[in-house]
Amino acid sequence: MIPKRSKYAIKALTALAKVYRDKQHLSIATIAEQEKIPRKFLEAILLQLRNEGMVNSKMGASGGYYLVKHPDEIMLSAIIRSTGGPIALIPCVSLNFYEECVECPHEELCGLHEVMLEVREASIHILSKTSLADLILREKKLFRKSENSRK
Amino acid sequence: MIPKRSKYAIKALTALAKVYRDKQHLSIATIAEQEKIPRKFLEAILLQLRNEGMVNSKMGASGGYYLVKHPDEIMLSAIIRSTGGPIALIPCVSLNFYEECVECPHEELCGLHEVMLEVREASIHILSKTSLADLILREKKLFRKSENSRK
DNA sequence: TAAATATACTACTATTTTAATAGGATATAA
DNA sequence: TTATATCCTATTAAAATAGTAGTATATTTA
Ligand code: FES
Ligand code: FES
Numbered sequence: 153m154i155p156k157r158s159k160y161a162i163k164a165l166t167a168l169a170k171v172y173r174d175k176q177h178l179s180i181a182t183i184a185e186q187e188k189i190p191r192k193f194l195e196a197i198l199l200q201l202r203n204e205g206m207v208n209s210k211m212g213a214s215g216g217y218y219l220v221k222h223p224d225e226i227m228l229s230a231i232i233r234s235t236g237g238p239i240a241l242i243p244c245v246s247l248n249f250y251e252e253c254v255e256c257p258h259e260e261l262c263g264l265h266e267v268m269l270e271v272r273e274a275s276i277h278i279l280s281k282t283s284l285a286d287l288i289l290r291e292k293k294l295f296r297k298s299e300n301s302r303k
Numbered sequence: 304m305i306p307k308r309s310k311y312a313i314k315a316l317t318a319l320a321k322v323y324r325d326k327q328h329l330s331i332a333t334i335a336e337q338e339k340i341p342r343k344f345l346e347a348i349l350l351q352l353r354n355e356g357m358v359n360s361k362m363g364a365s366g367g368y369y370l371v372k373h374p375d376e377i378m379l380s381a382i383i384r385s386t387g388g389p390i391a392l393i394p395c396v397s398l399n400f401y402e403e404c405v406e407c408p409h410e411e412l413c414g415l416h417e418v419m420l421e422v423r424e425a426s427i428h429i430l431s432k433t434s435l436a437d438l439i440l441r442e443k444k445l446f447r448k449s450e451n452s453r454k
Numbered sequence: 455t456a457a458a459t460a461t462a463c464t465a466c467t468a469t470t471t472t473a474a475t476a477g478g479a480t481a482t483a484a
Numbered sequence: 485t486t487a488t489a490t491c492c493t494a495t496t497a498a499a500a501t502a503g504t505a506g507t508a509t510a511t512t513t514a
Pocket of ligand 2 (some may be wrong): 407
């Protein structure tokens with residue numbers, strides 16, 4: 153499981169992606185309300201994302217946050233990583249939270265290691281080809297689909 | 304990430320799978336030492352696996368644990384589930400640890416939900432086609448490979 | 455230029471989950 | 485009958501996660 157932190161980050165950045173035209177920005181308060189994220193917690197998350205270089209901010213009245221890159225170029229895997237969410241199922245196959253397996257004498261001889269590596273690859277494959285723009289597109293498609301099935 | 308509990312369970316069951324002929328059994332102490340798992344913790348894990356019906360035990364002197372099913376039929380996904388390890392990355396797409404997303408008004412309209420569902424499917428696909436027997440086979444292959452590359 | 459609005463930053467607390475241990479009861483073999 | 489194991493409940497310890505408080509700083513706008 154990824155932490156809520158990461159999920160909130162994806163939600164918040166998606167909100168920013170939806171207004172991405174000419175560096176339009178949104179305030180923490182606006183995003184928090186829209187996405188139902190605890191305000192102060194979101195503040196901490198966005199600050200972190202800013203330090204990671206994923207977003208930029210403008211201080212003062214009518215300030216706020218905006219995306220640095222195009223929604224097409226911001227991948228879910230990058231957001232999860234920037235917010236400390238592990239994708240791998242065990243530490244010895246994690247890129248960002250790697251820890252040696254004290255129980256396994258040789259990593260390269262471990263069958264479980266090999267399988268978990270495959271799982272990680274499969275997950276990362278999906279998460280690093282899906283961008284914020286894709287997420288928005290998917291939502292549009294899902295909405296159209298539900299509209300049609302209601303007829 | 305899955306809990307250590309699940310990883311230990313896989314390791315322990317693999318040890319049992321290696322001696323699976325005519326219901327041969329191993330004691331907790333033996334497995335704990337072999338796989339470098341804290342003894343008392345392993346005891347709790349095996350007890351749980353027994354209550355889940357994955358293994359059986361024999362009490363008293365020269366007792367121990369043994370697999371109920373053939374190593375071919377015991378899949379990693381089942382072990383992870385039996386020990387309470389989540390495979391999904393977020394609760395709203397988890398089969399065994401499902402929780403509704405309070406932030407998302409409609410699950411079926413949520414793009415993130417859809418992507419995370421795909422990730423889960425990919426992970427489960429691998430984990431539920433890999434058995435304990437496969438794990439042992441993989442290890443044999445890895446060993447042979449490393450032998451060859453040493454020449 | 456003052457008031458209002460918003461982010462920046464540090465530090466803290468609370469909650470939950472996970473990992474691990476303790477210790478006695480019970481069963482079985484030698 | 486002694487040694488060896490599992491059975492079972494309860495507890496503790498440690499770590500990770502979630503969320504909050506409060507003040508400093510920057511910027512707009514009236
Ligand atoms: S090396 Fe990590 S599970 Fe064996
Ligand atoms: S429904 Fe779970 S992330 Fe939207």
